[in-house]
Amino acid sequence: MIIAKPEWFTRRKYGGWGLGIKTWQGAVYMAAMFIALIVLLQLAGDSVETKLLVTGVWMVFLLIDVFDVMWKLKKDERERMHEAIAERNAAWGMMVVITLGIFIEIMYNVMNNSFYVNPFLVGALAVGVIIKSVSNYKLEREN
Amino acid sequence: MKTKIREFRKEQKITQEELASMVEVTRQTINSLEQGKYNPSLELAYKITKALNKNKIEDVFIMD
Numbered sequence: 409m410i411i412a413k414p415e416w417f418t419r420r421k422y423g424g425w426g427l428g429i430k431t432w433q434g435a436v437y438m439a440a441m442f443i444a445l446i447v448l449l450q451l452a453g454d455s456v457e458t459k460l461l462v463t464g465v466w467m468v469f470l471l472i473d474v475f476d477v478m479w480k481l482k483k484d485e486r487e488r489m490h491e492a493i494a495e496r497n498a499a500w501g502m503m504v505v506i507t508l509g510i511f512i513e514i515m516y517n518v519m520n521n522s523f524y525v526n527p528f529l530v531g532a533l534a535v536g537v538i539i540k541s542v543s544n545y546k547l548e549r550e551n
Numbered sequence: 552m553k554t555k556i557r558e559f560r561k562e563q564k565i566t567q568e569e570l571a572s573m574v575e576v577t578r579q580t581i582n583s584l585e586q587g588k589y590n591p592s593l594e595l596a597y598k599i600t601k602a603l604n605k606n607k608i609e610d611v612f613i614m615d
Binding site: 484485486487541 | 589
């Protein structure tokens with residue numbers, strides 16, 4: 409099931425997360441994946457449900473491949489340090505915006521005599537807290 | 552931290568790319584080390600010292 413090779417891609421440093429294309433094989437792979445999706449959608453006929461199912465399966469296939477490549481991509485110690493600092497800064501930025509969002513939402517709802525907080529926003533912060541704790545616990549035990 | 556990587560590398564006619572491959576890092580990391588921008592781990596300093604056929608880490612890396 410795993411087709412893409414790590415040497416075809418590079419870690420995306422600018423403009424988000426994921427993979428960037430490094431070699432022509434990577435470009436061919438991406439083009440082939442999108443052509444495959446178009447062909448599969450054509451074969452799926454007119455049924456919206458079938459098209460959604462086909463797109464879902466295609467997406468799972470692509471995600472497995474992308475995660476496999478990301479896992480296998482080699483990084484030296486300097487790149488690992490850069491990545492850790494960049495990810496930490498990104499996490500702080502997102503945390504500040506989410507916290508501010510929750511605060512504004514609470515204030516707005518209180519003024520309208522209700523109390524509602526988007527569970528996804530609170531969930532995002534809670535998941536962040538759990539992941540940070542687990543990571544620190546694991547790192548303290550390992551080194 | 553200052554280094555003599557560039558000097559020893561030129562002496563032995565090794566390119567940045569070749570040294571990077573010998574110690575399993577990117578060429579950019581070797582360039583950063585040569586410019587004194589990045590302080591390596593002890594493991595990397597040791598690998599580079601061995602790759603440049605030097606005996607002591609302090610022959611290659613000099614603390615400011």
